[in-house]
Amino acid sequence: MPHRDVVSATAAIGALTRRGRHRDALAMFSRVLADGVAPNEFTFGTVLRSATVLRAPRVGAQLHACAAKLGLCSNVFVGSALLDHYAKMGAMREAQGALEDTREPNVVSNTALIAGLLKNGMFDEADRLFRRMPERNLISWNAMIGGCSQAGLSEDAVNLFLEMCREGVTPNESTFPCVLTSVANAGALGVGRSVHASAIKFLGKLDVYVGNSLVSFYARCGSLEESVLAFKRMKQKNVVSWNALICGYAQNGKGEEALNAYKTMRATGLKPNNVTLLGLLFGCNHAGLVDEGYALFKAAEREQPGILKPEHYACVVDLLSRAKRFDDAKKFLEDLPFEPGIGFWKALIGGCQIHWNRELAESVAERIHALDPKDTSSYILLSNVYSAAGSWQSVSRIRREIKEKGLKRITGCSWIEVQDKVHVFFNGDCRHPQSEEICAMLGACLYTREDDQHEQSTE
DNA sequence: TTAGGGTTAG
Numbered sequence: 207m208p209h210r211d212v213v214s215a216t217a218a219i220g221a222l223t224r225r226g227r228h229r230d231a232l233a234m235f236s237r238v239l240a241d242g243v244a245p246n247e248f249t250f251g252t253v254l255r256s257a258t259v260l261r262a263p264r265v266g267a268q269l270h271a272c273a274a275k276l277g278l279c280s281n282v283f284v285g286s287a288l289l290d291h292y293a294k295m296g297a298m299r300e301a302q303g304a305l306e307d308t309r310e311p312n313v314v315s316n317t318a319l320i321a322g323l324l325k326n327g328m329f330d331e332a333d334r335l336f337r338r339m340p341e342r343n344l345i346s347w348n349a350m351i352g353g354c355s356q357a358g359l360s361e362d363a364v365n366l367f368l369e370m371c372r373e374g375v376t377p378n379e380s381t382f383p384c385v386l387t388s389v390a391n392a393g394a395l396g397v398g399r400s401v402h403a404s405a406i407k408f409l410g411k412l413d414v415y416v417g418n419s420l421v422s423f424y425a426r427c428g429s430l431e432e433s434v435l436a437f438k439r440m441k442q443k444n445v446v447s448w449n450a451l452i453c454g455y456a457q458n459g460k461g462e463e464a465l466n467a468y469k470t471m472r473a474t475g476l477k478p479n480n481v482t483l484l485g486l487l488f489g490c491n492h493a494g495l496v497d498e499g500y501a502l503f504k505a506a507e508r509e510q511p512g513i514l515k516p517e518h519y520a521c522v523v524d525l526l527s528r529a530k531r532f533d534d535a536k537k538f539l540e541d542l543p544f545e546p547g548i549g550f551w552k553a554l555i556g557g558c559q560i561h562w563n564r565e566l567a568e569s570v571a572e573r574i575h576a577l578d579p580k581d582t583s584s585y586i587l588l589s590n591v592y593s594a595a596g597s598w599q600s601v602s603r604i605r606r607e608i609k610e611k612g613l614k615r616i617t618g619c620s621w622i623e624v625q626d627k628v629h630v631f632f633n634g635d636c637r638h639p640q641s642e643e644i645c646a647m648l649g650a651c652l653y654t655r656e657d658d659q660h661e662q663s664t665e
Numbered sequence: 666t667t668a669g670g671g672t673t674a675g
Contacts, residue, residue: 212666213666214666216666216667217666221666246666247667247668248666248667250668251666251668252666254668282668283668284668286668287668287669289668289669290669313669314669315669316669317668317669317670318668318669321669343669345670346669346670347670348669348670348671353670378671381670383671384672386672387671413671413672414672415672416671416672417672419673422672422674445673447672448673449672449674450672450673451673452674453674454673457674479673481675482673484675485673488675
């Protein structure tokens, strides 16, 4: 039945958008136009959302042109929706243009722009706008915190959260997942525990998003007990909750536990997704469960080929080469349904390093150099293979090559939190005030461990 | 009828 008036047409389109039927919403919009009904600012607000979710920039541009023809672009609803659409498509210039066309921009327009700026890596601009905008609400704070958290600006995200609380703005269920992801990234267990406590204080009941972030946060900070406890306390669990648990086990080297959790998850009737499989493969990898991992991959290939991504294939290469199954790994690489990127060869050379496979390491390093002559990691790995095999001449040749080609290695770092302070250490870093004591203690630990291993092997 | 903010893997 055709819609005669714009109000009922907009309501119908809005209902489709809310139900996630975005294609149908766009189709209905076209029909409404064909019926000769002129859309209003609310109609554009709704359909633009559908175009954004579908990531359809061409549809967005058509809608923009249509709104312009009707003289609606100065309206703040249309302006904000256009702004949000362009920002999410990564077209920041068009987003700014939409804001300039808006006659009276409000807190929504500014928040949409902030979110877009952060998504496109423009932190300083976003922060400047946030500081000077005339009105800020909870959603603006969440946009800043969430944007920083997703951009990896963990410290900024946590500081913003603290600032927000100081200003008396009450965080909601959207605030906490972002903050918890950030404290997890920073490895700040103590800070995260306080955030957990404040979530209980402000929210009372924790929803599935907050619960999932807690499970992941505790596991990523190495506290598996608290992670499992947070998981058990969740009233409602979805596939993301199970993924958080499985990945937590995997990251902490508990491959068997990850597999058991997966079995329980299947028993509840939930289907795994790509993240579940990745977590499982990762867990098997680190626990040396080669056959189990390979079997899971094969099962996914048969039952859910749609979830397989290059990362999963790379994990299998890693799994096989770590287990010294180089022939299987090479065969697997040859049979890949796509052209392997540099990461695949790095996974293979990693195994060569563990098992001192000098010949294969050399040929793989050649391949990596062909793909990316500036890549340092393969040089380092190759030189490690040589030094493990005792060919010091080759080691010094590689080191010379690295120097001559002006390649720089990116220094890895680790960190630990002690009494709410995070201490960061780089490779060979002696700048910590207690550096000497730390090294002495590490030495003592390593010595004891080697002793243990020696005792075990002579038993 | 209406525009802006959330979780898991790498």
